[in-house]
Amino acid sequence: AETCKRPYIDLPDTIGGKERRKIHSLCSHLDIYHAGVGGDNNNIKPNHDDNSGIDDSSENNGSTTPTPKRRIVISIFADGFDIDHILESHHNAKSFPSRTCQPWYYHAHDSKNGDDPNDQYGHRKRAIESEKKQIRQFANLPEKSLRTSDGTDDSFCDVIDFSVVNSLDLSMVPKPEETPWMLVDSVDKLKLCVDELMYGANGSCDNSANSIKVPKIRELAFDLEMCNILDGNNRYESKTGIRTCLIQVTSDVATVVHHEPSGTSKEVFKDFVIDPLAPGVWDAIPTYLGPLFANPSIVKIGQGIGGMDTTSLHRDFGILIVNAFDTYEASTILSRRKSGMGLATMCQNYGLPNWEHYKKLKQKYQCSDWQKRPLDDGALEYGRYDIRFLVTLRKLLMRDLAKMDMLSAGYSRSGSSQEDDSETPGLSTIESQLGSAISSGVSSFSENEFNDTGTSDNSFDNFQDAKEDIDKTLEDNENGSADVFVDSVESNDATTSSTGAIIYASEFPCHHYLMKAISISQKRCLKLWTGDEEELIMRNPSLLSMIKQAANQKGHGKYWTDSNTKLYEKLAEWRRVVAQKEKVHASEVCPLDFLVHVAFKLPKDRWELRRFSYLLPMLLEDENLPYCNQLCELVASSDVFQHTRQLPSPDVVFYLNENGKHNDEERGKGLLKLLLASAVFGAILFTVTRSRRR
Secondary structure (H helix, E strand, C coil), X not given: CXXXXXXXXXXXXXXXXXXXXXXXXXXXXXXXXXXXXXXXXXXXXXXXXCXXXXXXXXXXXXXXXXXXXXXXXXXXXXXXXXXXXXXXXXHHHCCCCCCCCCCHHHHHCCCCCCCCCCCHHHHHHHHHHHHHHHHHHHHHCHHHHCCCCCCCCHXXXXXXXXXXXXXXXXXXXXXXXXXXXXXXXXXXXHHHHHHHHHHCCCXXXXXXXXXXXCCCCCEEEEEEEEEECCCCCHHHCCHHHEEEEEEEEEECXXXXXXXXXXXXXXXXXXXXXXXXXXXXXXXXXXXXXHHHHHCCCCEEEECCCCCCHHHHHHHHHCCCCCCEEEHHHHXXXXXXXXXXXXXXXXXXXXXXXXXXXXXXXXXXXXXXXXXXXXXXHHXXXXXXXXXXXXXXXXXXXXXXXXXXXXXXXXXXXXXXXXXXXXXXXXXXXXXXXXXXXXXXXXXXXXXXXXXXXXXXXCCCCCCHHHHCCCCCCCCCCCCCCCCCCCCCCCCCHHHHHHCCCEEEHHHHHHCHHHHHHHHHHHHHCCCCCCCCCCCCHHHCXXXXXXXHHHHHCCCHHHHCCHHHHHHHHHHHHHHHHHHHHHCCCHHHHCCHHHHHHHHHHCCCCHHHHCCCCCCCCHHHHXXXXXXXXXXXXXXXXXXXXXXXXXXXXXXXXXXXXXXCCECHHHHHHHHHHHHHHHHHHHHHHHHXXXXXXX
């Protein structure tokens, strides 16, 4: 009885994603209000303090409460759901300040590459073209990216000193819990961050006479955390809505701290977590952080940078990465498989003592809502783990790549010296011997640790479309049954012969695998944001479906006419103008599917628009902006609305009147419609259940 009094129907969570999409589509064409409930950040609560059957618990950062499964709530009443609660929940979860943190790319898109000194975007676009040429040179001729001696200071040269790296592992690296760090949430802190990255915390001058600060930085480790700012409704999810929410950086520059009572001193490193969403920081990042990424003498180290890191830095801040080393690509070459090793597993194999703690942090926070503020302490710790060991991992991977080359060269020489040996040792033989060429304290690569399916280290589970564009997956095969930890192997004669050897940068080109890793890393830096090529307006699948149904006089599209098509074209042009004005991608104004629905259903106001999706796109949802009214005015002034309208939308019915009381005049008719709708969806559920059983 209580269920029958509700102004909504809560469908069970056993309905799969495909069936949910069909129900959403059916509701749109039947002019029934519908909304997604449960899962991600899309939890909503029905109206009138009646939440029986609705579990509005959600998985917040650090919460151990399971996220409720995705399901659908439907109603024939415009206020059948608590719109204030929905919008409050929506804005709390989707707290990205999109009005102040706008992508650099769309601001620069309309800028001319002229000579106007005040045109900062045009100036930066010219600089980007120069940086792209340098990156291409590094990719084609990776030896050009190496830092060789200039005859004055050899400390900045690239070198592999086996007497040092043979005994190196991650147990020697201070863990995040042992490393000081700073949350950069202001422009002043960003300036201090860059200064300490380059010179150390004490900012000492190497030339005291002239007070000139000499940069000490050689390597910069970085990682990004992102989210999709588009509405939680799956219809709006698109990689065009991805935004940078966090940038973690650390460098190889240490500050020497003296302990006066004991007379001892030690080197202390510092990590930085930059909050781009803090006031003023977003616009300051290109100015202060950009030069570090553009400096070819600083090697930028990241894990799977070709996933979304390079595109996000370019799109949001106009930053290109010049001279990079991708630890994921290096592990791919070492494995000789299609995919490399995830960062947590790589840390485990290179001797990180508390790898299990890192693994738990990854499982708990990898898919956090990174736009939510304040961030959970555990999420910030996880972000620091993602960068803390990258500088040392580069040394370890370069060492193993060089040894892999030595081992391959050794087999080649032995094969050529034996006339009767016509076969080259297979990959499995080389790989089995590679471990013995690695000194003690270093773990070998296991076949079980490589998997070409899974999620990215930068993944976020509310924008699956973005992941489809990632050409390399970053998989931690941490949940499998195989034991991925491989014990360290002891040194043998092959290692002894190379102990104490030094490979200088001038000798790097002789090592094929090492140079291949460097070259591929540089190529990944060319994966820039292209604006996600404009959608083909007249090739939209929903539009083509309508036109096809109209031609065949079948389905709900049989009422579609040329006038509807003309209105759709006007709406698409309006969307383009709004996107240009707001400096966003056109899909962030609204998707083309939304415009097809508008051109067909001809909604007169915001409430009728909600019949397609209860949560409208952000620019239409904001009542302080004129765009929703502009959209409805375009519809009302169209020929199809005034002359050829054949299927008028039903009037909007409210469950409560203006005084907050039940509207008795409409309630009886509404409940009858709700009963009929229940019967329709009952039949749908029955059909779905039968098909699953078969």
